[in-house]
Amino acid sequence: MAASLLLVGCGKMGSAMLEGWLASGVADRIVVVEPQSESPQGSGGADPRVIRCADAAGIPSGFRPDALVMAVKPQVMDAAVAPYAGSAGAGAVVLSIAAGKTIGYFEARLGAGAAVVRAMPNTPAAIGRGITVACANAQVTPAQRVLCESLLAAVGEVGWVEDESLIDAVTGVSGSGPAYVFLLCEALAEAGRAAGLPEDLATRLARATVSGAGELLHRSPESAGQLRRNVTSPNGTTQAALDVLMAPSGLAALMTEAVAAATRRSRELAS
Known part of the structure; x- marks a missing residue:
């Protein structure tokens, strides 16, 4: 049965979720509150399932x-x-x-009996390819958990953790992760330019390579490691590059340090 939803905030992520709910039919009535501090988006258009208001006072009676x-x-x-x-x-x-807003934050403001699910999505939700990890407090019923999963699944994959502290690590890996991939694309294009390629061609090669490799990873049943090995001929050009990237101070070490920094910052924001 379709749900009734109250969406507070309709910026980029809220808009992506709204579009996903409308497309999937998970909700048959959605009231959208767009606080003045948000930039209202056009999601939902004139869909009769969506009612928009500027603040809580505009929510329909009853x-x-x-x-x-x-x-x-x-x-x-x-x-x-x-x-x-x-x-x-x-x-x-x-x-x-x-x-950065914990379950305890909402319990303190909405009452200890409030059923709360804290979720960390990421920006590929805008194209239905996000991944979200969620954590529920003890007041969330099985039916409410199923509802939240269906709401989150409308924009991508969903995972759950029982230990809320793991949300900080999730933030470091998937929440911030798209920025790491975009930086890789920027760096690859810059390396191409440094090797003598025209700027537009280097950028085109980097974008197509990163997006194409990501789609291959998405579709293939093979692990990332195996896909990497499939491209790597012994003593070939790829191996020469990987000898640099896989050195003790190379990409793996940098990525571990980067995720740890993001995780620490997430904990600081939560406190």
Whole structure:
């Protein structure tokens, strides 16, 4: 049965989720609150399932959502969450996609009995290829967990953890991870230019290589390691490059350090 949803915040991630819900039919009534601090997007258009309002006061009288999705930026969450204690108290599960805002944060503001799911999506959700990891508190019922999974699955893959502290590591790997891939593309293009390629060709080669390799990884049943070995001939050009990238101080060490730094920062923001 389709759900009734209250979406607070309709920026880039909120818009991506809204489009996914409408396409999948997971919800038949969605009230979207667009706080002034957000930049309203055009998601949903004139879809009759979507009702838009500027603040909590505009929510239709008697509307009882099955889920309250908090999608505002973390820095404005304090003001944004305050009006919704009633919805949480009336049985709606709270699904937050705000980085650094813990389950305890919402329990403190919405009541200890609030059912809360904390989720960390990533930006490929905008094309339905995201991955989200979620964690639920003890008040979330099996039915509410299924609902939250269906809401998150509308924009990509979903995983769950029982230990909320692991969300910080998830942030370091997948939440921030698209930026690492984009940096790889930038660096590969720059290396091509340094090797003498025209700028436009180097950029085109880098983009097509990164996106194509990602799609091959997505479609192939083989591991990333095996796909790498498939490209690597002994004593060939790829092996020469990998000898640099796989050196003790190479890419693996840098990536481990980078993810650790992002994880630490996520913990700092949560506290």
